[in-house]
Amino acid sequence: MQHLVSPVGIVRSCFKEKFAIPRQPHLAPAARGVLELLPPFDQGEAVQGLEQVSHVWLLFLFHQALEDKPRLKVRPPRLGGNQSVGVFSTRATHRPNGIGQSVVRLERVEPGRLHLSGIDLLDGTPVLDIKPYVPYADCVNDAHNAMADAAPRLIPxxxxxxxxxxxxxxxxxxxxxxxxxxxxxxxxxxxxxxxxxxxxxxxxxxxxxxxxxxxxxxxxxxxxxxxxxxxxxx
Known part of the structure; x- marks a missing residue:
């Protein structure tokens, strides 16, 4: 069964090419952008109440990494790019349906426009959905990930x-x-x-x-x- 989806908006980002984009959100708090909503979601009704939220989940398309043939294994940067693991154990951009997700800070809400920071999205990224971050449900205190247990080491x-x-x-x-x-x-x-x-x-x-x-x-x-x-x- 196939399902058709359409973007609800397009990101205008500080990142104009893929190289040097942080590999996860919030690693660069100074990274900013604007999500421009598309009709009919560019009306104020669609974002009413969102000003009460500090962060949002964005579901989006890796529009420059879409592939016809699904990959079962990928080589994530976290493992040096030379070790293959199953695609579902990583957040690699090469996804079966090209779908990514990021939780980003919502700086300001305007009718038809969401101002964001801490983003890791390329300019022109199509956004499929927006969901409010819910701290009591989305923050799992005892969660772990042995493959990526800490943020990358920073270089001066x-x-x-x-x-x-x-x-x-x-x-x-x-x-x-x-x-x-x-x-x-x-x-x-x-x-x-x-x-x-x-x-x-x-x-x-x-x-x-x-x-x-x-x-x-x-x-x-x-x-x-x-x-x-x-x-x-x-």
Whole structure:
């Protein structure tokens, strides 16, 4: 039996590409976005009462990772990307129906728009449903997960001398916590765990309308090299 579903909204996110997105929500509290609701849910009636809620569950589609052939096993980043486990034991983006879920902070409610933080969603992500977080039911005190028992170890992030002032200027222009966003995302080391890059290798990702580049001057250290307005954005 097949069921058809339609998005209730689209996320406008600070993350413009998949690389460097946190692998779980809340790992980067400075990551912000807006969920723009689609008709008929863009009316005030659909979100009435939601202002009483601090967090919401989002059910969404991994729209850039949809596949025709289901995977039975995946290689999760948590295990270094070189060990296969069953797809249902992970939160890998390669899902049988492409469905993901995240609990995110609800900063503000407007008719047709939900302002969010702590997100881990790519810009343009279709959202299938929104549900309020219910602390007494959703928080399980004795829960455990031996495969992912703690947040990833953070790596110190330092800045090239001229990169930090530029980031602060862009933060004022965007009215967003850009420096914190960059540091929170890069500290989790977005590169594949099996890579051991040479110091001269540059990595890059796009946050808002900016291209951010960094490198690993030595193992266990990250240095932001530059923050520049993306060339193809007006």
């Amino acid at each position: 992030v330092e800045w090239q001398a001229d990169a930090l002032p530029l980031a602060r200027q862009h933060a004022l222009r965007l009215n967003e916590p850009l420096v914190e966003l960059i540091e929170q995302c890069l500290a989790q080391d977005p590169r594949p765990a099996y890579q051991q890059p040479e110091p001269e290798r540059r990595y890059g990702a796009r946050f808002w309308d900016l291209d951010v580049h960094w490198h690993y001057p030595e193992p266990g250290r990250i240095r932001v090299l530059d923050v520049q307005k993306a060339a193809n954005i007006a």
